Amino acid sequence: MFLxxxxxxxxxxxxxxxxxxxxxxxxxxxxxxxxxIATDVGDKMSRExxxxxxxxxxxxxxxxxxxxxxxxxxxxPSDGTYLNEADLPRIRGTFWHHNIAGFSxxxxxxxxxxxxxxxxxxxxxxxxxxxxxxxFVTGVRITHPWWKVQGTWPDDASQDVVIGESLAAKFDLKPxxxxxxxxxxxxxxxxxxxxxxxxxxxxxxxxxxxxxxGKPGAVRRLYVSALTKPExxxxxxxxxxxxxxxxxxxxxxxxxxxxxxxxxxxxxHSHAEQIRQVAQNEGTVLSRxxxxxxxxxxxxxxxxxxxxxxxxxxxxxxxxxxVGLMKALGAGxxxxxxxxxxxxxxxxxxxxFVGFAGGAVLAREIGHSIFGSQITIDPVLxxxxxxxxxxxxxxxxxxxxxxxxxxxxxYALRGEG
Amino acid sequence: xxxxxLVDTRRAEAQHTSMFVRMLVRAAVMRRGRAASALxxxxxxxxxATAMLNLYVDVQAKLRKEFRNYGAxxxxxxxxxxxxxxxxxxxxxxxxxxxxxxxxxGYVVARTSDGQSVVVSGTDFERxxxxxxxxxxxxxxxxxxxxxxxxxxxxxxxSQGKPFDLTFHGRTIHLTPAGxxxxxxxxxxxxxxxxxxxxxxxxERPATVEIAASGTPDEVNATIATLREALPRAEVHPVRQIMxxxxxxxxKTRSTLVASASLIILTAALCVLSTLMxxxxxxxxxFAIMKALGASxxxxxSFFAAEAGALGAVGAVVGFVIGVxxxxxxxxxxxxxxxxxxxxxxxxVLGGSVAVALISAALPMSLLRRVQPAxxxxxx
Numbered sequence: 154m155f156l157x158x159x160x161x162x163x164x165x166x167x168x169x170x171x172x173x174x175x176x177x178x179x180x181x182x183x184x185x186x187x188x189x190i191a192t193d194v195g196d197k198m199s200r201e202x203x204x205x206x207x208x209x210x211x212x213x214x215x216x217x218x219x220x221x222x223x224x225x226x227x228x229x230p231s232d233g234t235y236l237n238e239a240d241l242p243r244i245r246g247t248f249w250h251h252n253i254a255g256f257s258x259x260x261x262x263x264x265x266x267x268x269x270x271x272x273x274x275x276x277x278x279x280x281x282x283x284x285x286x287x288x289f290v291t292g293v294r295i296t297h298p299w300w301k302v303q304g305t306w307p308d309d310a311s312q313d314v315v316i317g318e319s320l321a322a323k324f325d326l327k328p329x330x331x332x333x334x335x336x337x338x339x340x341x342x343x344x345x346x347x348x349x350x351x352x353x354x355x356x357x358x359x360x361x362x363x364x365x366x367g368k369p370g371a372v373r374r375l376y377v378s379a380l381t382k383p384e385x386x387x388x389x390x391x392x393x394x395x396x397x398x399x400x401x402x403x404x405x406x407x408x409x410x411x412x413x414x415x416x417x418x419x420x421x422h423s424h425a426e427q428i429r430q431v432a433q434n435e436g437t438v439l440s441r442x443x444x445x446x447x448x449x450x451x452x453x454x455x456x457x458x459x460x461x462x463x464x465x466x467x468x469x470x471x472x473x474x475x476v477g478l479m480k481a482l483g484a485g486x487x488x489x490x491x492x493x494x495x496x497x498x499x500x501x502x503x504x505x506f507v508g509f510a511g512g513a514v515l516a517r518e519i520g521h522s523i524f525g526s527q528i529t530i531d532p533v534l535x536x537x538x539x540x541x542x543x544x545x546x547x548x549x550x551x552x553x554x555x556x557x558x559x560x561x562x563x564y565a566l567r568g569e570g
Numbered sequence: 571x572x573x574x575x576l577v578d579t580r581r582a583e584a585q586h587t588s589m590f591v592r593m594l595v596r597a598a599v600m601r602r603g604r605a606a607s608a609l610x611x612x613x614x615x616x617x618x619a620t621a622m623l624n625l626y627v628d629v630q631a632k633l634r635k636e637f638r639n640y641g642a643x644x645x646x647x648x649x650x651x652x653x654x655x656x657x658x659x660x661x662x663x664x665x666x667x668x669x670x671x672x673x674x675x676g677y678v679v680a681r682t683s684d685g686q687s688v689v690v691s692g693t694d695f696e697r698x699x700x701x702x703x704x705x706x707x708x709x710x711x712x713x714x715x716x717x718x719x720x721x722x723x724x725x726x727x728x729s730q731g732k733p734f735d736l737t738f739h740g741r742t743i744h745l746t747p748a749g750x751x752x753x754x755x756x757x758x759x760x761x762x763x764x765x766x767x768x769x770x771x772x773x774e775r776p777a778t779v780e781i782a783a784s785g786t787p788d789e790v791n792a793t794i795a796t797l798r799e800a801l802p803r804a805e806v807h808p809v810r811q812i813m814x815x816x817x818x819x820x821x822k823t824r825s826t827l828v829a830s831a832s833l834i835i836l837t838a839a840l841c842v843l844s845t846l847m848x849x850x851x852x853x854x855x856x857f858a859i860m861k862a863l864g865a866s867x868x869x870x871x872s873f874f875a876a877e878a879g880a881l882g883a884v885g886a887v888v889g890f891v892i893g894v895x896x897x898x899x900x901x902x903x904x905x906x907x908x909x910x911x912x913x914x915x916x917x918x919v920l921g922g923s924v925a926v927a928l929i930s931a932a933l934p935m936s937l938l939r940r941v942q943p944a945x946x947x948x949x950x
Contacts, residue, residue: 205815348810460841463611
């Protein structure tokens with residue numbers, strides 16, 4: 154009898170049920186999408202923040218002081234020690250290699266062009282490397298996304314170079330022309346604009362710089378761009394003072410400090426340091442954006458809960474006459490309330506399922522259109538969201554049900570409400 | 571028209587209006603529960619819209635402030651390694667007009683007592699502290715004889731924090747390290763001293779001014795253009811790394827916020843729609859009785875429209891107040907500065923709320939109009 158009542162109520166009042174159902178579905182869809190975005194936004198933004206460039210710098214351990222003023226390297230080329238280019242692919246073997254977006258070796262050398270002292274910077278543009286069975290691509294096009302080239306980027310295996318825009322203006326050079334460095338002619342494949350010191354330098358594949366220097370395999374500095382977790386109290390501690398368990402936790406968290414530690418392990422005789430300008434601010438900006446999205450999500454959850462409650466309350470108020478009839482026929486308060494609660498639960502479950510699916514699609518679309526990558530939603534969230542939907546529906550209905558049940562059936566049947 | 575007739579018309583109109591108002595008020599009072607739930611939906615929608623609109627405007631300004639912690643976004647350098655002409659800093663400050671921070675830097679290569687080369691920079695420490703907040707410093711210099719030594723330079727010039735001598739063009743300065751500096755970049759290899767001490771010792775003036783200009787990208791570009799005009803003998807260029815990174819991250823944050831805001835507002839609006847539609851449909855008896863008593867369709871429509879409009883307006887005003895509170899709370903919790911309430915959001919929220927309320931009243935009305943009052947009154 155009870156089941157039939159519920160069934161008939163759904164069959165006969167399709168429009169009303171649909172209205173309440175739509176409210177629940179929408180509420181759940183928005184809640185799902187917002188939770189998905191809030192949990193994933195940190196990860197996505199951390200990738201976007203990589204557009205600020207490298208956050209780690211690896212230098213030779215016993216290097217002499219840099220003599221750099223305004224991007225001009227005054228250090229004698231014979232000075233100091235170098236990293237070994239052959240060691241670089243080992244970065245892919247570190248614990249957090251998935252978090253390393255890219256790296257670029259740098260080797261500045263001094264050259265003379267038309268009687269002027271210039272700096273030629275050897276680097277990777279978009280170089281294919283192999284570590285074990287894994288192939289990957291790395292270079293300045295990943296670690297220095299603000300570098301723009303008018304023309305084409307040189308191939309890493311070629312003798313082509315790009316020249317900085319202020320240098321190009323000074324020498325009146327255009328893409329496609331040639332520049333003589335020493336005895337060798339190099340084709341200029343493009344004009345580089347970096348907004349930094351490179352604007353007055355020549356940037357070439359690493360092997361050309363090594364040739365000029367006469368030191369095959371030499372690398373002066375290595376810029377590493379890594380996805381990191383905002384710094385906390387554990388991150389700032391000195392690993393030497395930690396016990397084994399704490400050290401493992403520190404080592405297995407993608408803090409900028411622990412990634413630096415692992416880079417030092419991977420590359421012999423090296424010293425890795427966070428570039429504080431990028432690394433420190435990244436943490437602050439990331440935590441602000443994450444915090445913002447979390448609070449907005451909370452507000453969204455609250456708003457959809459209230460909206461669903463209001464919709465449920467209206468749906469129940471509409472049915473006072475029915476309550477009156479049931480009570481006049483001898484139904485107890487408990488069974489009337491039970492009927493409403495079962496109906497509410499059914500609506501919440503159906504709306505919850507549909508809303509969850511809709512919310513997942515919504516989150517994916519938003520992820521695609523804003524970040525160009527998917528926002529996936531954890532299926533573990535489904536029971537949580539369903540439970541939440543049922544709870545909200547219950548609390549939304551409870552007050553309305555209480556009032557409906559208390560109402561005198563006589564008035565209700567006479568249609569005075 | 572005679573005065574008598576005028577009074578009559580006035581009285582008739584007064585009667586009419588008061589009846590109309592009485593019906594509106596009674597409808598709200600008699601059906602408190604239902605009116606309350608419709609109003610709740612309205613308030614929630616208006617509050618969500620207000621909070622999101624307020625946040626959207628304010629968060630960008632707040633985030634831009636955070637982004638200024640990345641340091642200078644504009645650089646003024648002298649042509650070809652020369653020094654900047656005198657008065658450059660004053661001109662830069664005049665252009666900025668308080669909307670930014672300018673820090674001068676002078677550079678020379680000096681020799682230590684054992685003949686090693688090291689870059690020495692003269693600057694204004696008070697300003698550097700504010701511009702480059704990421705500098706990790708163990709102690710800031712206080713006098714012109716104090717030096718801030720980069721961690722890598724410290725190993726060369728004063729390994730135990732002892733005072734040291736530096737020579738530039740035959741002139742020697744005796745410095746006491748006040749603290750060490752760590753940034754992970756070129757600064758680690760340098761020694762920083764006060765600009766005053768630097769100028770007295772080397773006779774050189776600053777060669778670079780680093781500027782953190784605040785404002786939107788357009789405002790920063792305008793500042794750059796003005797600076798170029800004011801400083802014809804220097805190169806002014808944006809720090810692309812900082813400007814583009816900021817634009818990108820801010821753009822993505824804004825898009826995410828817009829997406830969430832539209833989702834929330836849309837849901838809230840649709841919930842209002844479904845709640846109000848239910849509310850109006852539920853009053854088909856009132857509708858039928860009014861019609862049976864001879865009310866014109868126009869009067870009934872305006873009655874329901876006035877009711878919905880009043881609901882929308884009250885909901886919007888209450889929701890606006892709550893929404894401003896929510897936005898302020900989010901600002902305080904996340905950015906440690908409250909979001910300033912924006913009154914210019916109110917007309918939008920008010921207009922939107924009334925529009926949604928009117929639409930949700932109009933839809934069921936057009937349904938009811940087609941039905942005979944007798945059918946409704948018989949309860950079918």
